[in-house]
Amino acid sequence: MTGTVTVGGITVILVKFKKKTSVELNWWLSKGLQPHSLRVTGIPLYAHESCVRRVFSQCGEIRSVSLQPSSGDHKKSHLPQSHTTMGYQQAMVTFKKLSAQKKALAMKYNDDYTLYDEDAEIKPITEVWTKDLLSSYDINTQKLEQACVHYMKSYDNRKEKEERVNRKLADEPDEDGWITVTRNKFSRPPKAVKxxxxxxxxxxxxxxxxxxxxxxxxxxxxxxxxxxxxxxxxxxxxxxxxxxxxxxxxxx
Structure with a gap:
């Protein structure tokens, strides 16, 4: 497919992960709300601001790039009290000149647009997801450690108290002369040896x-x-x- 492809007034371009790779996605370009701005959707999570600048730098000088999760492509996370996990991102690209925006909307569908160079070292997507997930939680590790220590101390004290009670029941008969047999086996002290x-x-x-x-x-x-x-x-x-x-x- 050659030339500019538009669907319902939205320009579509084919972006590859690297030049010699089969990983490719369609990006959807439309005019933004702000002057000289361009709205881009369909950006994967592993793409960064530098990737967006790399694709649109040929259109003209870029003033700013703002990346945010897509509002329409998300599912609720199985983790409690966490934000929604997104599958794609959207970007708002602001050019310095209006001609750059028009040039971006006229980009050809398949013109070897790539996110990274061939020799670039890319972090696995799992690291990106992990970092995004950790940033969504405000965990005070010091308070968590103190809570764990307090719980273990109370547990040890409770078990020690139960052991003392069981020892007392094992050694002393009740009013009727019966000795309570517990599941714990307590060895009596050895007799004195001459x-x-x-x-x-x-x-x-x-x-x-x-x-x-x-x-x-x-x-x-x-x-x-x-x-x-x-x-x-x-x-x-x-x-x-x-x-x-x-x-x-x-x-x-």
């Missing part, structure tokens, strides 16, 4: 060794036991044979 018992326990602990820890050790110990039994059996047979020779063996 000095000589403590020494004996430490001595046993020092001399204790861990036997037959591995499976091969268990098998080896069994084989060794069988060998010992066989050797004892052979010794008993030899001893019985000797007693028979000495006529001292009396089985009956």
């Amino acid at each position: 000095a000589h018992e403590l020494k004996t326990f430490k001595k046993k602990k020092e001399t204790a060794t861990l036997l037959h820890f591995y499976k091969n050790q268990i098998n080896d110990s069994k084989m060794q036991r069988i060998k010992e039994l066989k050797a004892k059996f052979e010794e008993d047979k030899k001893r019985i044979q000797e007693m028979r020779q000495q006529r001292k063996f009396k089985p009956y």
Whole structure:
């Protein structure tokens, strides 16, 4: 499509993100309310004031550019107490001369209008949305931190109080002699240990060794036991044979 394209008295131009990209949008140009001004709609959120100046700088000297969210392209945000999220922006471009405005309204539809150079580093659109969202909230981080600390202190105090009550119920019987069993298990303090018992326990602990820890050790110990039994059996047979020779063996 070549030449100037107008729809209902509104000029339409094709603007690309970069020259070698497939991302392109239609911008809609019409006369503004102020003299020498131009109203531009259909501007994406990732476009800045410098992008608008880049497109219309060929028409003439620009006095000012004002960007604002489009009133017709918005949806309510799912976040509470937040402003509406917009999908597009509109700009009011004011030229110094009236001839520049007329030249802008006569712009050709497809004349390689680009927002950025090929080597320009562009921030992701998510960063733009995040910055816009954060700017809509007035959050006092210091007050928020104090509120969190106060809540955690009150929570700790409440849990400590509940633990003391549960301990008291676990240790003391009621009027009928019953002890309330709670879900928390409280270990009673250990009984006093005498000095000589403590020494004996430490001595046993020092001399204790861990036997037959591995499976091969268990098998080896069994084989060794069988060998010992066989050797004892052979010794008993030899001893019985000797007693028979000495006529001292009396089985009956």
